[in-house]
Amino acid sequence: MASLKIDEQDIVNAICIYIADKKQIAPDEVTVELMYDDDYGFSAETFVNGRQQILVKQNMIEALRMWLDQELGRDPFSGIELVLDDEEGIIAYIR
Numbered sequence: 001m002a003s004l005k006i007d008e009q010d011i012v013n014a015i016c017i018y019i020a021d022k023k024q025i026a027p028d029e030v031t032v033e034l035m036y037d038d039d040y041g042f043s044a045e046t047f048v049n050g051r052q053q054i055l056v057k058q059n060m061i062e063a064l065r066m067w068l069d070q071e072l073g074r075d076p077f078s079g080i081e082l083v084l085d086d087e088e089g090i091i092a093y094i095r
Contacts, residue, residue, distance in 0.1 A: 004074075006064065006092040008034060014067030015060065019046050019053070034090045042082045042090065057082060064092055 006014075012032045020027040031047040044055040055063070065076035079095035 004094040006094060008089040008091060010067070011060070011064065011090060011092055014063045014071075015044050015046065015055065017070070018059075018063035018066050019048060021066070023048055036084045036090060042084075064094075068094065 011034060013027075015032045016027040016030040019025075019030045019032075025048065029048060033045045035043045035045060037043070042057040042060060044060055046053045046055060060082065061080050064080050068074045068078065069076040074094070081093045081095075083091050083093060085091050
């Protein structure tokens with residue numbers, strides 16, 4: 001099967017669904033900002049009801065796995081690679 005490219009907005013959507021599921025709230029109550037740092041790598045800053053939570057790369061991949069399974073009906077244990085693209089921002093490739 002060919003690799004699938006996940007754009008930045010879909011990564012944000014996956015994280016919103018993931019956090020909403022964990023906190024038992026609606027996904028639209030979650031705000032997400034994706035980040036990349038040369039020292040720390042990929043992360044996501046989330047806000048729910050004024051409270052901040054930082055997700056590390058592994059949490060982001062867990063969110064993408066949940067999204068792949070629930071929203072796309074794809075194998076959630078496919079290889080997932082996060083990439084920082086100069087033009088598209090943070091994207092993911094699913095093998």
